[in-house]
Amino acid sequence: MVGLLALFVYPFLVSLYWSFCEYDLINPPRVVGLANYQQLASEFASGTGIAKALWNTGYYALISVPLSIVLGVSLASLLSCDIRGQSIFRTLFYLPSVIPVVAASILWMWLLNPTDGLVNSILGSLGLWKPQWFASPNELVSANAFASSAWANNATPIGSKDALILMSLWGMGNFMVIYLAAIGDIPKSLYEAARIDGAGPLRRFWNVTLPLLTPVIFFNLVMGLIQSVQAFTQIYIVSEGRGAPADSTLMLSLQLFLSAFQHLDMGYASAVAWLLFAILGVSTWLLFRTSRRWVYEGVR
Amino acid sequence: MPANPSMRSFLTITLALLLGTGLVTAQQWLSRGNHQVPTDREEVVFWHFWxxxxxxxxxxxxxxxxxxxxxxxxRPVAMPGNNLDLKFFLSVTGGDPPDLLNIDDPVIADWGHRGAILPLDEVASPEEVARLEAWLFPAARRLVTYEGQLYGVPNGLDIRALYYNQTMLDRYGLSPPRTIADLDHIAETIAPPGKSQPYDCHGYLPDSRRIWAWGPVFGGQFYDADQQKVTLTNPGIEVALAWMVSYRDRYGAAEIARFRHGDQSLPGKTFPLFADRYAVVMDGQWRVRDIRAFQKSQQEKGEPVTQFGVIPLPSPPDGKQNAGWVNGNNFVIPRGAKCPSGAWAFMQFWCGFDGHEAEAAETSVAGGWIPVSQQVVDQPAFQKFLNAEPMFRTFINLAGSDQQYPVPVIPGAPYFNNRVKSLAEQAMSSAAKPDLKQMLEEAQTQIQTHIDRARSQE
Structure with a gap:
């Protein structure tokens, strides 16, 4: 109980108080009303600061989470097939998620080095484009990506956030294990019944596996969204701790960190933290609201 | 289920005891170390990141x-350099700061403004402070002065100049650049623009972070201290940025990003000039030692020895000579330090102020550091070092120039620093031709808002 109060309730409440204060960690907090939230609103209106961080975070979360679900379910389905070396494959796919984030980030910075990283070496040997990855602020999912000029003269619209998304997919073993367990729990009788009804592998997946996986997909969707919005360590490492290149990796978590400990503006950082909390709260609430339409909850 | 639970318990207890004894012994051994404080002395705890x-x-x-x-x-305490400022702040907030701190981030004004560090007036007499001001190089003075007060002393300066690979320039029949036009000529001769394949080497490529150095070279100033206004739209800054962006126009944003990122994958973070990737590179004085070590290794292997040189940043016709960006490692005394007078005494000893010039010269030679005063440079030990290492003299001359500017020493400087770097990155990596005027105006407004806000917080 003491731990809960000291490590959860107190920081929770004090950060709410600080979000209405000017506080630099040295001098006592001074109440300034809504000034920090007004600052957030003005940055949002002008498309600077927090607006950039929101865009970057949204881009990262809204692409990486659905991709991790699609790939995680696909991989789990493949790995649940009765094939030789099944446990070896499962271990191999799970292994990246036990590698410390710092080590994984440095490894990916080597792999994605535009000049002589392994990924670009392979792409180059196949005669494909060689993206700039962490060296470029470009975005693959953008209107610019459709312009022919974006792909001309060795250029690609693939940049730092796309590289971070790739990194996040590499570490999706945690989610895959949950899907595997859920697939293992699906009664065999349902597959047998579907087979007797003449359903092929794809139809069995679509009509049996997927509906029965929806509770787990929902769980992973909520957890994945929270994790991706709160992602910090890998972003700090690949962005030189400042959102480089050109603020393209300045996510909400990094903006919060820099405001608190580099700009000594703990009040503004607390307001960012509460904005983050509100975004996650509203997103989770919306997901719960929509879940009734697509999550199978058994026969009521 | 273990066969013999009592044996397992015995082993667990023995292991725990061994671990505990080991930890206590190690702690005692580590705390004894080489820094046992004599009982008749006052301890000065010095945090550094070396x-x-x-x-x-x-x-x-x-x-x-x-x-x-x-x-x-x-008692020197080596701290991990990453986020040293954060650790320091937590120590101040926790009421147990060190007596002396060495820091290299542009935080003097932020910390001074908030009362986290002491102005030197509080530890030294006005006469001493006045003499120290006159004694320091102009660049060193700028680094630690906020609102007319000294808040620390740099223990060394970091100056940038242009290193060139003479052997490579000779291959192309080129001379070291004396002007911006020369530099552009070297770039275009060694890497003619318009090539469809990626380049293997470049004559020169500007690094977007070095806008801080090129701005003053083109006669620009980032900040007007009298008016307390950010001046990014100053013509000199705009021309400097436009010149840097001209390299993007020549080679394309993708090629510049690709090539510059390739520098980071050189084994052991080798100086890119050694790998024949560039003919000319901007870097600091520490590369002089790297060059000597590289040439020595070439000699030992029986390879032809590559010749290098270093010159001040070349300027355009209406630019400034010997101009550039300076940063340094600064000694600061935290508010709440238990022995500020001891910290001040050690600062003087290290930097060479007030009769310690000879010791400071010895320190600078040992570290390959640029002293903060001409009086230290003039010491026989340092002159001997300069005679043996003529490339270092370029940096010493630049240290004495009054055209070397740090990131403005004002509250909000870390944001100012990052925002300007980010602006140059955006301009140089832009897929479409960037509107520099608009970008500079936007950044100027944002930075001004930020520093006004930082200044208003007391």
Missing amino acids: GGADRVIVEDVAQRFNESQAKYFV
Whole structure:
């Protein structure tokens, strides 16, 4: 109980108080009303600061989470097939998620080095484009990506956030294990019944596996969204701790960190933290609201 | 289920005891170390971020200081450099700061403004402070002055100049650049624009972070201290940025990003000039030692020895000579330090102020550091070093120039620093031709808002 109060309730409440204060960690907090939230609103209106961080975070979360679900379910389905070396494959796919984030980030910075990283070496040997990855602020999912000029003269619209998304997919073993367990729990009788009804592998997946996986997909969707919005360590490492290149990796978590400990503006950082909390709260609430339409909850 | 639970318990207890004993012994051994404070001395806890060979030099300076007098005892504590400012702030908030801190981020004004560090007026007499001001190089003085007060002393300066690979220039029949036009000529001769394949080497490529250096070279100023206004739209800054962006126009944003990122994958972070990737590179004085070590290794292997040189940043016709960006490692005394007078004494000893010039010259030679005063440079030990290492003289001359500027020493400087770097990155990596005027205006407004906000917080 003491731990809960000291490590959860107190920081929770004090950060709410600080979000209405000017506080630099040295001098006592001074109440300034809504000034920090007004600052957030003005940055949002002008498309600077927090607006950039929101865009970057949204881009990262809204692409990486659905991709991790699609790939995680696909991989789990493949790995649940009765094939030789099944446990070896499962271990191999799970292994990246036990590698410390710092080590994984440095490894990916080597792999994605535009000049002589392994990924670009392979792409180059196949005669494909060689993206700039962490060296470029470009975005693959953008209107610019459709312009022919974006792909001309060795250029690609693939940049730092796309590289971070790739990194996040590499570490999706945690989610895959949950899907595997859920697939293992699906009664065999349902597959047998579907087979007797003449359903092929794809139809069995679509009509049996997927509906029965929806509770787990929902769980992973909520957890994945929270994790991706709160992602910090890998972003700090690949962005030189400042959102480089050109603020393209300045996510909400990094903006919060820099405001608190580099700009000594703990009040503004607390307001960012509460904005983050509100975004996650509203997103989770919306997901719960929509879940009734697509999550199978058994026969009521 | 284990066959013999009592044996398992015995082993667990034995292991725990061994571990506990080991930890207690190690703690006692580590705390004894080389820094046992004599009972008749006042301890000065000094946090620094140096590791490896530099740490040995720091320990040596502390030892020499401790042997030189009988009042104070400096205990250097090597801290991880990453986020040292955060650790320091938490120590101040927790009420247990060190007595002296060495920091290289542009935080003097932020910390001074908030009362986290002491102005030197509080530890030294006005006469001493006045003499120190006159004694320091202009660049060193700028680094630690906020609103007319000194908030620390740099223990060394970091100056940038242009290194060139003479052997490579000779291959192309080129001379070291004396003007911006020369530099552009070198770039275009070694890497003619318009090539469809990626380049293997470049004559020169500007690094977007170095807008801080090129701005003053083109006659620009980032900040007007009298008006307290950010001046990014100053013509000199705009011309400097436009010149840097002209390289993007020549080679394309993708090629510049690709090539510059490739520098990071050189084994052991090799100086890119050694790998024949560039003919000309901007870097700091520490590369002089790297060059000597590289040439020595070439000699030992029986390879032809590559010749290098270093010159001040070349300027355009209406630019500034010997201009550039300076940063440094600064000693600051935290508010709440238990022994500020001891910290001040050690600062003087290290930097060479008030009769310690000879010791400081010895320290600078050992570390390959640029002294903060001409009086230290003039010491026989340092002159001997300069005679043996003529490339270093370029940096010493630049240290004495009054055209070397740091990131403005104002509250909000870390944001100012990052925002300007980000602006240059955006301009140089832009897929479409960037509107520099608009970008500079937007950044100027944002930075001004930020520093006004930082300044208003007391």
